[in-house]
Amino acid sequence: METVDGVVVVGGGSVGLLTALKLGQAGVRVVVLEAGSGVSPSSRAVAFLPTTLAGLDQLGLLDDIRKRAVMCPDVAYRRGDGSLIAKMHWDVLAEDTQYPYALLLGQNHVSSILVEHLRALPNVEIRWNHRVEAVEQDDCYVTLRTSSPGGQTWLRSPWVAAADGAQSTVREQIGLELGGSHWPERMVALDVFYDFILHGYSRANFIHDPVDWAFVVQLDQSGLWRVCYEESSSLSDAQIRQRMPERLTRLLPGAPTPDQYRVEHFAPYQVSQRCVTEFRRGRVLLAGDAAHVTNPMGGLAMSGGVLEAVHLGGALINVIKENGALSVLDEYAVSRRQTFQAFTSTRSTAYFTWMKESGWIQRTRDLAMFKRVGSDRDVMREFLLQFDKLNGRRSRSLTSRIRLVTGMAKRLVNVAAKSMSDCASAALQTIKSAHKRLHRDTSIE
Numbered sequence: 529m530e531t532v533d534g535v536v537v538v539g540g541g542s543v544g545l546l547t548a549l550k551l552g553q554a555g556v557r558v559v560v561l562e563a564g565s566g567v568s569p570s571s572r573a574v575a576f577l578p579t580t581l582a583g584l585d586q587l588g589l590l591d592d593i594r595k596r597a598v599m600c601p602d603v604a605y606r607r608g609d610g611s612l613i614a615k616m617h618w619d620v621l622a623e624d625t626q627y628p629y630a631l632l633l634g635q636n637h638v639s640s641i642l643v644e645h646l647r648a649l650p651n652v653e654i655r656w657n658h659r660v661e662a663v664e665q666d667d668c669y670v671t672l673r674t675s676s677p678g679g680q681t682w683l684r685s686p687w688v689a690a691a692d693g694a695q696s697t698v699r700e701q702i703g704l705e706l707g708g709s710h711w712p713e714r715m716v717a718l719d720v721f722y723d724f725i726l727h728g729y730s731r732a733n734f735i736h737d738p739v740d741w742a743f744v745v746q747l748d749q750s751g752l753w754r755v756c757y758e759e760s761s762s763l764s765d766a767q768i769r770q771r772m773p774e775r776l777t778r779l780l781p782g783a784p785t786p787d788q789y790r791v792e793h794f795a796p797y798q799v800s801q802r803c804v805t806e807f808r809r810g811r812v813l814l815a816g817d818a819a820h821v822t823n824p825m826g827g828l829a830m831s832g833g834v835l836e837a838v839h840l841g842g843a844l845i846n847v848i849k850e851n852g853a854l855s856v857l858d859e860y861a862v863s864r865r866q867t868f869q870a871f872t873s874t875r876s877t878a879y880f881t882w883m884k885e886s887g888w889i890q891r892t893r894d895l896a897m898f899k900r901v902g903s904d905r906d907v908m909r910e911f912l913l914q915f916d917k918l919n920g921r922r923s924r925s926l927t928s929r930i931r932l933v934t935g936m937a938k939r940l941v942n943v944a945a946k947s948m949s950d951c952a953s954a955a956l957q958t959i960k961s962a963h964k965r966l967h968r969d970t971s972i973e
């Protein structure tokens with residue numbers, strides 16, 4: 529049996545490849561086992577938030593991603609008729625982060641970039657067409673049985689990172705289940721060529737409407753956009769396709785007819801809020817959709833997955849290369865689960881609920897909240913800084929802490945300077961009017 533003296537990553541989706549890159553760059557021997565024959569062509573997740581960009585930069589990926597991605601300076605919140613409720617500008621974080629913007633790029637492109645970077649590492653090997661079928665572990669090794677075009681293979685490794693997606697075989701083999709619930713409705717992820725910019729749309733837009741709610745976001749530089757909207761779970765895929773022209777006339781600004789747009793791809797899918805009870809069982813650690821799934825509102829699934837991969841990679845490097853205590857793996861497991869439950873799932877659920885709220889009173893309150901956030905840059909900053917919580921307990925980096933403190937100090941100095949200058953001009957004003965009065969009084973005499 530082959531022994532991989534390092535880590536076997538199961539699943540060559542974005543999270544698995546990111547984990548492999550982090551480990552590979554530290555000199556760890558890594559074998560990635562991927563069931564598919566190459567990078568999945570499906571774009572799925574699109575948005576990479578500022579807090580995630582730091583992780584991608586750390587891995588040396590950011591320049592390549594930036595070249596292909598769409599720069600997203602703001603996020604617009606709109607009503608069903610397309611009119612603007614509020615806009616959140618990422619540049620309010622200019623003093624908090626080096627990356628005061630989001631990047632939009634289909635995760636298939638990100639995975640292709642990852643594969644390019646992995647090819648440069650001789651200690652990392654990706655084995656396409658290798659599906660893991662069975663998993664066993666003892667005190668020293670995890671043993672995996674895979675099926676491949678060449679037949680069945682067996683290999684073992686001291687550590688396995690399971691990133692084999694929502695239907696994870698590894699998770700099932702080690703006896704863990706995803707707990708939680710499904711949303712009753714179906715989500716449709718539709719990719720379409722249409723000129724949203726001509727209609728004044730931002731690169732990312734949340735449309736708030738009890739029926740025609742949607743998430744509209746540019747997918748790449750070719751002019752392809754993603755529209756996510758809801759259909760009833762009682763409809764078949766064929767019925768959803770049949771209803772598409774009528775839905776798009778209502779969902780797209782300018783109420784276009786089918787000859788005015790081109791649908792490239794559509795994927796109806798069920799959304800859930802689900803999570804495993806443990807992210808670590810013995811020598812197997814779970815990450816990405818293998819560990820949790822959430823609705824995609826807010827772009828937190830993929831962004832969280834990126835940070836998880838970086839955290840998991842770091843913890844394994846600590847154990848393998850630096851003789852660290854196994855407790856760092858538990859710290860990873862506990863903190864990522866807590867982050868998912870307390871922030872990722874909660875915030876995605878809030879977005880989902882805000883967008884489709886049908887109660888008039890709650891809806892009016894929500895819209896007022898968005899307007900308030902959109903009209904005050906300090907409140908907007910607080911709102912957008914919430915996304916930092918995706919980092920979990922290893923929250924802010926030292927540099928971003930320094931930036932935050934410097935930013936606060938600058939703001940204080942500005943306030944002090946402003947009040948000093950207000951005082952000075954008030955004093956000047958008083959002197960001037962006293963002088964005028966004196967002059968007037970003297971002239972009268």
Ligand SMILES: Cc1cc2nc3c(=O)[nH]c(=O)nc-3n(C[C@H](O)[C@H](O)[C@H](O)COP(=O)(O)OP(=O)(O)OC[C@H]3O[C@@H](n4cnc5c(N)ncnc54)[C@H](O)[C@@H]3O)c2cc1C
Binds near residue numbers: 561635818
């Ligand atoms: C239609 C759709 C739209 C979405 N839109 C968004 C969005 O807008 N924003 C967002 O944040 N998220 C979105 N998501 C979720 C997002 O795509 C996932 O969170 C993300 O793909 C998770 O990455 P992953 O690497 O953990 O899993 P995956 O991308 O699913 O990768 C898992 C990999 O493991 C492989 N694999 C599976 N079983 C085995 C096995 N037994 N052996 C070996 N390999 C195996 C698979 O072939 C796959 O390549 C969307 C999901 C879907 C389905």
